[in-house]
Amino acid sequence: MTDNILSTIYGSNVFNDAVMRERLPKATYNALRKTIDEGLPLDPAVAEVVANAMKDWAIEKGATHFTHWFQPLTGITAEKHDSFISPTIDGKVITIFSGKELIKGEPDASSFPSGGLRATFEARGYTAWDCTSPAFVKDNILYIPTAFCSYTGEALDLKTPLLRSSEALSKQALRILRLFKNNTAKRVITTVGPEQEYFLIDKKLYDKRKDLILTGRTLFGAKSPKGQEMEDHYFGSIKEKVFSFMQELNRELWKLGISAKTEHNEVAPSQHELAPVYDTTNIATDHNQLTMEMMKKIALRHGLVCLLHEKPFAGVNGSGKHNNWSMSTDDGLNLLDPGKTPHENEQFLIFLCAVIKAIDEYADLLRVSCASPGNDHRLGANEAPPAIISIFLGEQLTDILEQIANGGATNSKQGGTLKIGVTTLPELPKDSTDRNRTSPFAFTGNKFEFRMVGSSSSIATANYILNTIVAEALSQISDRLEKADNFDKEVEAILQEIIKEHKKVIFNGNGYSNEWIEEAEKRGLPNIRSMVDAIPVLLKEKNVAVMEKHGVLSKVELESRYEILLEKYIKTINIEALTMLDMAKRQILPAAIKFATKIAESINSIKETGLNLETKPQEELLKEVSSLTAEFKKRITILEDAVNGAAKIEDDTFKLASYYRDEIFEKMNSLREIGDQLETIVDAEIWPLPTYADMLFNV
Known part of the structure; x- marks a missing residue:
């Protein structure tokens, strides 16, 4: 694909700045830009002009309908399509799209998760146009990014608190910048580049796995003879079928202005990754939702299925989403760029220490931002960051902070050059520090890589919590600096205090090791291992206080999310348990019995010959499969009883969620253990399910 084609298709289906500049009157364009760039209120008259231009552009692109595209608390996106047509008296139609239709929609708020904010009879909800994220055309529909709130004003989505948190962080960061005599920046924006991991498997095999269809992960499956132990898949040559999928995915994402880069x-075998160029956090969140949707849709065109579950296959690496987060001014200054001499860069050190303080003080809140049933399989499983929140800074910054704590920094370690020892190869500039892939929150040059987010989750929650807690740290620092008689001395004092008080959260070692778990406990760092344990931190007094102080979520909105997350866990494990029982009773148990019968018939046939032939191997195999089958049936009954027992727990959602984790989930693992043993001995022609080897090595 030539550069000309790339530049032609990139953003071709987006109502972006270039399109607006071309199609809108200058005054309308300037007014809209002020709203986007400076957060000024939107004039309804401006919306009317924009709506008409947007409609004409979309129709030229083949659009017949429009939709308010929003992100309810399901974790996925929602849309309702309305056509542009309006009948005329002569039996024809005209196309109409008003400013009112652009600005506001009214979906049914009671049909989405609300955690008690909306009852069934309280149905009204509103979607509001988010002009900071550009509209786009997809599948002949004009998509308008919107926020979603209830009739009484509470946020029922992920975008609203994200936008609120962005404003909160900008406000507090600007206070810091003004103190450092930076009077040119009008806004501070957070930027994100989310790296998306995913699996691709053959559609025909997927269709034979009820567990994948209904739950997104395999509930049974013995370990493949070969997994990832040869380390031959990572960065390996991309198979032709997968490469064809990637090429089409890139083209479709580029049309939507999504900068798919890497x-x-x-x-893991059959596992892949896509990384975009960073963008503003709001747009990056929208783009990541679109990326996941397009991955699933395009995979089907290639006879593949894209799996976004955090742990679709036991025994091989699961999938995450690395959230590369930074702060920048609207005029392009990265506030987390240390420069060549970071020990002298007080502004950078203030922002760095604000992040350190925020992560240490609100580690529990950041942990719940990544809580999901799927991520429970992944976090801390020697493949992903541990469930303990810590920060990797590397040698250079750690050394500078230690110098400050001991009285003042005078130098910065430099990377130098790397000589490979081959004369024809160039000397390479060496970074000032190594990387650490075991850290959940690692500094990587001019940004932090938050590695705990699950592959199927929206990045919105992690980012609005991250924005909010950093805004709080900046607020506390600003309060002190604005009152200081001696600014430089107060900066020095603040840096020293933060480093001494919060250095316990800095860890540059192996986050996978058992030693770190013990060390983290000594340091007093929380180790929240499961989603059920994480959810209650939403209602801790200090966490409610910080979210309310910065106007991101009210106590009522936090309480709703507490209920929604508990219900999500309960429903997810319940669906998995019921699916498991269905597969166990209708597929695996009959297959085991059929295999045992086949062996028994073989033994009888041999004995009926009257010949003195050895049947001990068959008899031992029959004994083994019969014993496992009996135990399998016993554990089916145990799991059924546990599922039925859940109905006895009423009016206590947390207690019910704990029951699903401690009783039902554990009994599911127990049933799986026997099922997987049966897979290893039952005749392959009788076994009803595609195996791990079939799925992971057949693309």
């Missing part, structure tokens, strides 16, 4: 094979 693609490669990941560690």
Whole structure:
């Protein structure tokens, strides 16, 4: 594909700045830009002009309908399509799209998760146009990014608190910048580049796995003879079928203005990754939702299925989403760029220490931002960051902070050059520090890589919590600096205090090790291992206080999310348990019995010959499969009883969620253990399910 084609298709289906500049009157364009760039209120008259231009542009692109596209608390997106047509008296139609239709929609708020904010009879909800994220055309529909709130004003989505948190962080960061005599920046924006991991498997095999269809992960499956132990898949040559999928995915994402940049094979067989160029956090969140949707849709065109579950296959690496987060001014200054001499860069050190303080003080809140049933399989499983929140800074910054704590920094370690020892190869500039892939929150040059987000989750929650807690740290620092008689001395004092008080959260070692778990406990760092344990931190007094102080979520909105997350866990495990029982009773148990019968018939046939032939191997195999089958049936009954027992727990959602984790989930693992043993001995022609080897090595 030539550069000309790339530049032609990129953003071709987006109502972006270039399109607006071309199609809108200058005054309308300037007014809209002020709203986008400076957060000024939107004039309804401006919306009317924009709506008409947007409609004409979309129709030229083949659009017949429009939709308010929003992100309810389901974790996925929602849309309702309305056509542009309006009948005329002569039996024809005209196309109409008003400013009112652009600005506001009214979906049914009671049909989405609300955690008690909306009852069934309280149905009214509103979608509001988010002009900071550009509209786009997809599948002949004009998509308008919107926020979603209830009739009484509470946020029922992920975008609203994200936008609120962005404003909160900008406000507090600007206070810091003004103190450092930076009077040119009008806004501070957070930027994100989310790296998306995923699996691709053959559609025909997927269709034979009820567990994948209904739950997104395999509930049974013995370990493949070969997994990832040869380390031959990571960055390996991309198979032709997968590469064809990636090419089409890139083209479709580029049309939507999504800057898909990097693609490669990941560690596990059939696992891959896509990484975009960073963008503003709001747009990056929208784009990541679109990326996941397009991955699933395009995979089907290639006879593949894209799996976004955090742990679709036991025994091989699961999938995450690395959230590369930074702060920048609207005029392009990265506030987390240390420069060549970071020990002298007080402004950078203030922002760095604000992040350190925020992560340490609100580690529990950041942990719940990544809580999901799927991520429970992944976090801390020697493949992903541990469930303990810590920060990797590397040698250079750690050394500078230690110098400050001991009285003042005088130098910065430099990377120098790397000589490879081959004369024809160039000397390479060496970074000032190594990387650490075991850290959940790692500094990587001019940004932090938050590695705990699950592959199927929206990045919105992690980012609005991250924005909010950093805004709080900046607020506290600003309060002190604005009252200081001696600014430089107060900066020095603040840096020293933060480093001494919060250095316990800094860890540059192996986050996978058992030693770190013990060390983290000594340091007093929380180790929240499961989603059920994480959810209650939403209602801790200090966490409610910080979210309310910065106007991101009210106590009522936090309470709703507490209920929604608990219900999500309960429903997810319940669906998995019921699916498991269905597969166990209707597929695996009959297959085991059929295999045992086949062996028994073989033994009888041999004995009926009257010949003195050895049947001990068959008899031992029959004994083994019969014993496992009996135990399998016993554990089916145990799991059924546990599922039925859940109905006895009423009016206590947390207690019910704990029951599903401690009783039902554990009994599911127990049933799986026997099912997987049966898979290893039952005749392959009788076994009803595609195996791990079939799925992971057949693309």
